[in-house]
Amino acid sequence: MTDKEFKRLKRSDLIYIIYEYQKKQEELMKENEELREKLKEKEMRISNAGSLAEVAAKLNGLFEAAQQTADDYLSQLENTAxxxxxxxxxxxxxxxxxxAREIISGAEKGSLSDINDD
Structure with a gap:
């Protein structure tokens, strides 16, 4: 609307237009706040994803160390066994x-005694 058109409007029409603009402004502010909350949530997810990746990497290192310790222990057991x-x-x-020596010795003595008996 142009300035001339606004000047021709009645006071009640102007109040109605202002009222509608205020409602629209409140809706936009509410939508803006909701979008800010969603943005915060996404930023937190991204931040946590980085943290989770770090934790996963540390856990992998921990599991590798545990596996190496278990392998070393089993190797020691095998060597001991x-x-x-x-x-x-x-x-x-x-x-x-x-x-065997006793048996051979006993056999030899038995053979000798057999020979001596003859």
Missing amino acids: SAEAEKKAEAIIREAEKK
Whole structure:
């Protein structure tokens, strides 16, 4: 509307126009506030996404360290079990050799006594 058209309007029409403009302004202010809230939420999500990525990276490092520790522990157990098995095997072999010598010695004595009896 031009200035001339506004001048020709009645007071009640002008009040109505002002009222409508105020309603529109309130709606726009409310919409503006809602959009600001949405923007804040999105900014927080973006900020948290960065934080979550950092946490995930740290957790990956933690899991890798835990896996390495578990692998080292299992390796030590295998080495210990292997060493113990070797010691047991050596003891069994020594015992078997001892018994074999006893058997051979007993057999030789038995053979000698058979020869002496003749």
